[in-house]
Every structure is written in structure tokens, then in C-alpha cells.
Amino acid sequence: MQYKSQAVAMPYFIAAIGLFVGQIIFGLIMGMQYVVGDFLFPEIPFNVARMVHTNLLIVWLLFGFMGAAYYMVPEESETELYSTKLAWILFWVFLAAGALTILGYLFVPYATLAEMTGNDLLATMGREFLEQPLPTKIGIVVVALAFLFNITMTVLKGRKTAISVVLLLGLWGLAIFFLFSFYNPHNLVRDKLYWWFVVHLWVEGVWELILAALLAFVLIKVTGVDREVIEKWLYVIITLALVTGIIGTGHHFFWIGTPEYWQWWGSIFSALEPVPFFAMTVFAFNMVNRRKREHPNKAAVLWALGTGVMAFLGAGVWGFLHTLAPVNYYTHGSQITAAHGHMAFYGAYVMVVITIISYAMPLLRGRAANSEKAQVLEMWSFWLMTIAMVFITLFLTAAGILQVWLQRVSDTPMSFMAAQDQVVLFYWMREWAGVVFFIGLLTYLASFFVKGETKAVAN
Amino acid sequence: MSGIFSKAMARNIFYGGTVFFFLLFLALVYDTEQVLPTRDNREALTPEVIAGKKIWETRNCIGCHSLLGEGAYFAPELGNVYPRRGPEFIKAWMMSQPTGAPGRRQMPNFHLSDTELDNLVAFLKYTSGINTSNWPPNIEG
Numbered sequence: 001m002q003y004k005s006q007a008v009a010m011p012y013f014i015a016a017i018g019l020f021v022g023q024i025i026f027g028l029i030m031g032m033q034y035v036v037g038d039f040l041f042p043e044i045p046f047n048v049a050r051m052v053h054t055n056l057l058i059v060w061l062l063f064g065f066m067g068a069a070y071y072m073v074p075e076e077s078e079t080e081l082y083s084t085k086l087a088w089i090l091f092w093v094f095l096a097a098g099a100l101t102i103l104g105y106l107f108v109p110y111a112t113l114a115e116m117t118g119n120d121l122l123a124t125m126g127r128e129f130l131e132q133p134l135p136t137k138i139g140i141v142v143v144a145l146a147f148l149f150n151i152t153m154t155v156l157k158g159r160k161t162a163i164s165v166v167l168l169l170g171l172w173g174l175a176i177f178f179l180f181s182f183y184n185p186h187n188l189v190r191d192k193l194y195w196w197f198v199v200h201l202w203v204e205g206v207w208e209l210i211l212a213a214l215l216a217f218v219l220i221k222v223t224g225v226d227r228e229v230i231e232k233w234l235y236v237i238i239t240l241a242l243v244t245g246i247i248g249t250g251h252h253f254f255w256i257g258t259p260e261y262w263q264w265w266g267s268i269f270s271a272l273e274p275v276p277f278f279a280m281t282v283f284a285f286n287m288v289n290r291r292k293r294e295h296p297n298k299a300a301v302l303w304a305l306g307t308g309v310m311a312f313l314g315a316g317v318w319g320f321l322h323t324l325a326p327v328n329y330y331t332h333g334s335q336i337t338a339a340h341g342h343m344a345f346y347g348a349y350v351m352v353v354i355t356i357i358s359y360a361m362p363l364l365r366g367r368a369a370n371s372e373k374a375q376v377l378e379m380w381s382f383w384l385m386t387i388a389m390v391f392i393t394l395f396l397t398a399a400g401i402l403q404v405w406l407q408r409v410s411d412t413p414m415s416f417m418a419a420q421d422q423v424v425l426f427y428w429m430r431e432w433a434g435v436v437f438f439i440g441l442l443t444y445l446a447s448f449f450v451k452g453e454t455k456a457v458a459n
Numbered sequence: 460m461s462g463i464f465s466k467a468m469a470r471n472i473f474y475g476g477t478v479f480f481f482l483l484f485l486a487l488v489y490d491t492e493q494v495l496p497t498r499d500n501r502e503a504l505t506p507e508v509i510a511g512k513k514i515w516e517t518r519n520c521i522g523c524h525s526l527l528g529e530g531a532y533f534a535p536e537l538g539n540v541y542p543r544r545g546p547e548f549i550k551a552w553m554m555s556q557p558t559g560a561p562g563r564r565q566m567p568n569f570h571l572s573d574t575e576l577d578n579l580v581a582f583l584k585y586t587s588g589i590n591t592s593n594w595p596p597n598i599e600g
Binding site: 030033034036037038041042045046047048050051110111114115119123125126127128131162184186187188189190192193228231232235236238239242243246247249250252253254255256257258259260261262263265329330332333334335337338407408409413414415416417419 | 464465466469470472473476477480481483484487488490491492494495498499500501504508509512513515516517518519520521522523525526527528529530531532533534535536557559560561562563564565567569585586589590591592594595596597598599600
């Protein structure tokens, strides 16, 4: 750690990991409800568990992004953070808002929560992933703006690198597109159309800038490859991401009442969306192969390489699998979508946040890398979680193919629930893979507490 | 490659490409807005439908069901539930939840009034009138 103010990243990373654990527990509950339908009913109905699962994911990734920015930007800008105090205040505000929202989901009936929090003034709730009550949504905007002010001021007073500029663009985009969550027209088609301005333009748009910036930063640090080379790659990757991803939004406009030309635009451009992820994988391996130093933090290198591969598989390959309109006609809104969603989020965003945590956390704790023993355990957690996620995805894909066949392709289509009963075996296997994922996550937690000989920071 | 293709060129292509494709996207969305009146069943947007949409949202229906294929995949697609089941079945179904059948997926009872049930049904009827390019492939959703 070169700048004192970078230390504020630590609580963000700890909060991220803590909420990640919560996310997985609720994932296991939902997985169980897929096979034992009345599990925890009526205490935790499926919809509540799902809100908690997805909202925790979003919140902990945001904690991870913010922590990453607080760690990276002083080092990139070669100056202390504009205000460490503001970063600490925002940390507690965001954590409190996040915790209150989750408790609200769990302990207050959703309709009552809506009434209590001013949903009658401006109805924004009850849309997938944007379930947050109005005060939480406003809180997200306020925290995001104050955070962006802090980061932008830091960049402005220091060195401006491609990495920090791309990171800033991504974070500003994140805040700006979130504003569409306040727009909820009565017209369902227009509601859905602009809902994707948040959801798609986040995960297949501006978040990819953040992802690429984080990865580029860690690769510079662990490989020692020239910044010029890495930043050129960075620009190429994000160009590919946005050129394909922006019009690629069209793959969500096939069957929601939007004009049929989107079937062409969406199919063609989103079919190209794997390209930036492929480039990212090639980039990561290429840089590691051309490394000019042997960084002692091997776990961080593993996570960085893993991010490239798993993002390509999850977002790229599994996205392509069902993105062409004639295929999507059958797979839209099936377990295939769920399969893709799981591996894409894990491979792209979960893994890149763990990559930066893996790289930065030892430095924040005053050492270049963790002990050999701790790293071995961390790498075990990498393989456990990653392989478990591959199997979760494969089982959901199998369930999805069967579901689509029985319910949509067959000459004698089954009803939804009848088809669900037929695929229950795959849901069981998915749940067991989820248990392995959870064991991997616990292993990851344990790796933070393993002692052993460490090398001091060589500055 | 480093000699011919510089970082500055890569950066310029990034900014140029992003701006171009974002503007193209906005143009397509603008055109979509012009076409929507012929497809989105907006003439059926009565006060009942609008009230029904709010009930749909404040009961977090999307947390289990999908609507036009978007949402959760735990419970049936409801974009075409109106033609599949009809208004009376939907209302009776809502009122008889949860079934309490052991081991089966359970739907909460939302204790909706008759008016609220009618509004919700109106919303589902309006939704089923949207031109979805013939999706879903069959009535089972």
C-alpha cells in the first residue's frame, strides 16, 4: 500500500465478503424450495428469498467496486484520496441502507413496505432487481454521487491514467443508468423497454468497463508488463464490449411488444458479445505469459486468469447459446436463462471483485502476499467455487433443455408445473453443487485467518 | 503491432465507436417509440389496468412468476394466463392460496379485495393483448 488513504478500501472489501455469504445462504434456500416446494413457507416465501439473493449480489458487488476504486485510484493518480472521511461516512450509510432494506424484505410484507416507504408517491418497486423501496433507491443515488465526487476529485488532482479514466467512465455510467429505475410507465412495454436501460446497460455495458479496469490494474501489478501495452488492450476490449453490447440490448427486445426488427439487431450484435470476453481471456493469459516479475501473490494471478476464462464461458458462450432470436423463441424465460445468469455473474463480476480483493487485501494488511499456506487454501476455494459454479450451470442448462422440450417444443406440451416435476432430479443436483459452492466460500473465508510466514512489502 | 497501432488510436476508436453505437441505439429506441402504439395495446390502458399493474408490483409477483418471459422461473408465465385460464379461474386461484399441499411450491395469499382482484385480472388481460411476435410458442407459456 503506497498511500495511507487506500486503507479505506478494507471495510468495503470486508462488507462485500460478508454480504456475499448472505447471498449464498439465500441461494441455497431457494435451491431447496425448487425441490421441496414448501421449505420455509410461509416464513420466507420464494420471492422474498430471491429478492434478498439478487439484491445482496448487487449490493456486495457495488461494495467491491467502490472498495476497488478507493484502493486503485490513489495509486493510479499518485495522490491521497480527496477525502478519506467522506469514504468512511459513505461506507456506513451504504451498509446501513443495505441492511435496513434486506431486513425490510425479510420482516415486512412487501405491500406494507411499499406503503411505508412512499411507493404511492412514486411507484418504482416490484420490478425485478429494482425491488428496493424509494428511500433506498434515493440513497443509492446519493451515495453513488458522493462517491463519484470523491473519486473524480482524486483523479483530477493527480495523474490521469487510462485505467482510472475507464474506471470513472464505468462508475459514472453505473450511476447515470440507475436513474432509469425511477421511471416506471404504466405502459408495460415501455416499462420493460426502459427497465433494460438499467439492467442490460449495467451488466453488458458500463460494468464491463469497471471489470476491464480492475483486471488491467491487477495485471499491471502482478505481471510487471508495460502499462502502455496493457492500457492499449484495455481500450480494445472495452471498445469491443460497448460496440457489441449497446445494440446487443436488442436481444431483450424480441418478445416484449417491441418491433420485430430488434430480432435482427439483437441477434447479430449480441452474437458478437462473446468477442470482448474472448479478448479478455487472451489478454490475461498473454500478459501473465509475458510477465516481467514473479509476483509472490499467486492466488491473485489465478483469480485474474479465472475471471477471463469464466467470464468468457458464462457471459460469452452461455449467452450466445440462447441469444439468437429463433433459439430464444423457445428458451426465453426458462432455466437456460438462469444457467447463463449464474455463470455470467460469477465469472465476470464476482471473480473480478475477488481478484482485486485477493491482490489488495494482503497489501492492506501490510504484506506483499499471504503465506504459502493461506494462498494454497485460497486456491482451493477458487477451484471449489469455480467447479461448483460450472456444475450449477450445467445442471440448470440440462433442466432448461428438458423444460423447453416438454413445455414448448413437444406436440403435446405439458403445463409449467408438470414440466417442473419432470426435471426435479437436475434441481437436486444443482442444490448439491450449491452446497459445494458454499463449502468453497467457507474455505475462502478461512484463508483470511491462516497464519504463516509472509514476505514484507518490497517498496 | 505496437509500432502501427498505438494506445492513442485505440482510445480514439473506443470513444468514436461508443458514441456512434450509442447514438444508433438511441435512434432505434426513438423509432421503437414510434412503432409501439401499433403493438403495445395502449388503448386498453384503463384506470383498472393501471391499478392492477400496481398490485402486480406491490405484491412482488415477478419474484416467482415471469411476465412476457421476464422475472423468476419458479412459477408459471403469466403474460398469457388470461387466455389460458380465464378471469374466474385466476380469481378463484388467488383466493384459495396457499394450497398447503405438502412438499409442493406454495403461493402466499395476498388477501386482495374483489376490486383489487378485478384490477389485477384487467392488468393480465391487457398484458395478454400485447403483440409479442407470437411468443410464447404455445398456451402453456
